[in-house]
Amino acid sequence: MNNLDIVFMGIKNLWRRKLRTFLTVLGVIIGASSIIVMLSLGFGLSQAFEDQIAQWGSLTTINVQQGWSDPSMPGAGKEDVSLDDAAVVSFKTLPHVVSVSPTLETYGSIINGRYVAGVPIRGIDPDVMEEFGFEAGEGRLLAAGDELTVLFGSDMAQNFYDPKSRVWREPKINLMKDRMTMTLNPNYGWDDPNIPPSEKVDYKEYKIKVAGVLAGGNWEHSYGVYMPLTEIQKLIKEKEKAEDLRPAPGQPTNSQYMRIDVKVDDMKNVKDVQDTIKIMGYEAYSLNDQLESMKETAGIIQLVLGGIGAISLLVAAIGITNTMVMSIYERTREIGIMKVIGASITDIKKLFLFESALIGLLGGIIGIGVSYLLSFAINQFGSAFGDMFGTGAGTKISIIPIWLVFAALAFSALIGIISGYYPARRAMNLSAIEAIRTE
Numbered sequence: 001m002n003n004l005d006i007v008f009m010g011i012k013n014l015w016r017r018k019l020r021t022f023l024t025v026l027g028v029i030i031g032a033s034s035i036i037v038m039l040s041l042g043f044g045l046s047q048a049f050e051d052q053i054a055q056w057g058s059l060t061t062i063n064v065q066q067g068w069s070d071p072s073m074p075g076a077g078k079e080d081v082s083l084d085d086a087a088v089v090s091f092k093t094l095p096h097v098v099s100v101s102p103t104l105e106t107y108g109s110i111i112n113g114r115y116v117a118g119v120p121i122r123g124i125d126p127d128v129m130e131e132f133g134f135e136a137g138e139g140r141l142l143a144a145g146d147e148l149t150v151l152f153g154s155d156m157a158q159n160f161y162d163p164k165s166r167v168w169r170e171p172k173i174n175l176m177k178d179r180m181t182m183t184l185n186p187n188y189g190w191d192d193p194n195i196p197p198s199e200k201v202d203y204k205e206y207k208i209k210v211a212g213v214l215a216g217g218n219w220e221h222s223y224g225v226y227m228p229l230t231e232i233q234k235l236i237k238e239k240e241k242a243e244d245l246r247p248a249p250g251q252p253t254n255s256q257y258m259r260i261d262v263k264v265d266d267m268k269n270v271k272d273v274q275d276t277i278k279i280m281g282y283e284a285y286s287l288n289d290q291l292e293s294m295k296e297t298a299g300i301i302q303l304v305l306g307g308i309g310a311i312s313l314l315v316a317a318i319g320i321t322n323t324m325v326m327s328i329y330e331r332t333r334e335i336g337i338m339k340v341i342g343a344s345i346t347d348i349k350k351l352f353l354f355e356s357a358l359i360g361l362l363g364g365i366i367g368i369g370v371s372y373l374l375s376f377a378i379n380q381f382g383s384a385f386g387d388m389f390g391t392g393a394g395t396k397i398s399i400i401p402i403w404l405v406f407a408a409l410a411f412s413a414l415i416g417i418i419s420g421y422y423p424a425r426r427a428m429n430l431s432a433i434e435a436i437r438t439e
Helices: 001-015 018-056 085-092 228-245 267-279 289-331 332-340 347-381 383-388 402-428 430-437
Strands: 059-064 095-112 116-123 136-139 148-152 179-181 206-207 209-214 224-226 259-264 281-285
Touching: 001 018, 001 347, 018 289, 018 347, 018 402, 085 259, 095 228, 116 228, 206 224, 209 383, 224 228, 259 267, 267 281, 267 289, 281 289, 281 383, 289 347, 289 402
Parallel strands: 116 224, 148 209
Antiparallel strands: 059 259, 059 281, 095 116, 095 179, 095 259, 136 209, 148 224, 179 206
16 A cells, blocks of 8 residues: 555545544544633733833833942942943943943923923933934934933823912923923922022023924833933033032932943843843843743743643543544454455554544644634734733734644644554554454
C-alpha cells in the first residue's frame, strides 16, 4: 500500500461511520475552541494592562532621579551622584539609549482675565520632544529659541477657576487665542491677610505666547505647562532673587535637574538600561515595573483559564481513543484480510494513525473557526466591560494571536496521533488467522 491508498482508505472508513466520526470531531472542536478562547482572554487581559499603563506615560522611558546613599548599606559614605549635564552625557553613551532629556520644574500660576490656574511649569529640551512622545493637538510643539512661550497640556483648560467667586462656574477658556500672563507665585489670587505687606514677595508677571496644546491620551502630559529648558532656568533665577532664597538642600538648581528622562529603543531593553543606571548610583523608575507585576497576574489567570480549556481537550483525546478502539473491534475481519493479501503491519499502523490524526486535525480546523466567532462575539457584546480594565469601552477582551492558531492546529493533530497510537498498535498485533475467523 502506498501513502495515497492509506489516505483514501482512511477517509472512506471515517465516512462510513459518519455519526461516530462527527461526535468524536465535535469533542475535539469543543476542546480546541475552549483552550483557544480561554487563552485569548488571558492575552486580552495582558494587552489591557499594557494599554492602561501606556496612558500613564511611555513604556520605553526611564525616569532617573537623584540617588541617595543609605548609611546602613555596604559601601555607604560615597558621594551622592548629581543630575547634571555630566549625567546627561553619560546616559547618552549607554547601549540602546536613543535620547536623553533633562527636566526642571517649578510651580506658578497662569492668569486669564479673572481666571487663574495653578500649574507645574516644566522645562524640557525642545529638540527631543517628538522622541519622547509629545504630540501637538493644536498649534505646534516648542522650538529652540522660543522665549516666554508655553505648551499647554491637553486638559489644562479644566484647571482654570475664579478665586473670587463663591460659586464654581465652568470657565470658557481658549488656550490658543486668549491673552494670558504667567507668574511664579503658586498662590496667586489667595492673599494671606496674616502676612505683612512688607514681607510679601513681589513676583513678576510675564506676558506669554502659546505655541500649542498637546494631544490627549497621555495622562503624564495632560496637566501642566511646558517651556524650553533655558527659559525655565532664567525664571527660576528670577524667582530665587525675588524670594531672596537659595535652593534648599536636595532641591534642583540651574546646574542640577529635577529628573532626567532616558528614552530606550525597545521595551525589552528597558530593564537592562534601568539596572545599569541604578548601578551608576541613581534612582531609576519606569512604567515597566508596574507592567511586569500586572503581566505576572495576567499570566496566572491565563494559566488557570488555559488549564480549564485543556481539560476539554483531554476529554476529546479520550473520545478519539475510544472511537479508534471500537473501530478495531468492528473491523477485526477487515484487518485480517488486509494482512493476508499483503498489507504490512506498518501500513495498518499508518492507517489507524492517519484516521486519528485526521479527526484531530478536522476538529482543530473547525475549532479555530468557532474560536474566532466566539472571540468576535465576546468583543462585540462584552466591550462595555472595557472600563473594568481602565482603558475604555473599546478594549478588546479576547485577542487571538496568529501563532496560537497554528499552535492549536498542530496540537490538535498531535492529540489525535497520540490518542490513536494504542489502537494502532493493537491493530498491528492482531493475528491474521484469528482476525479472519472472527465473525
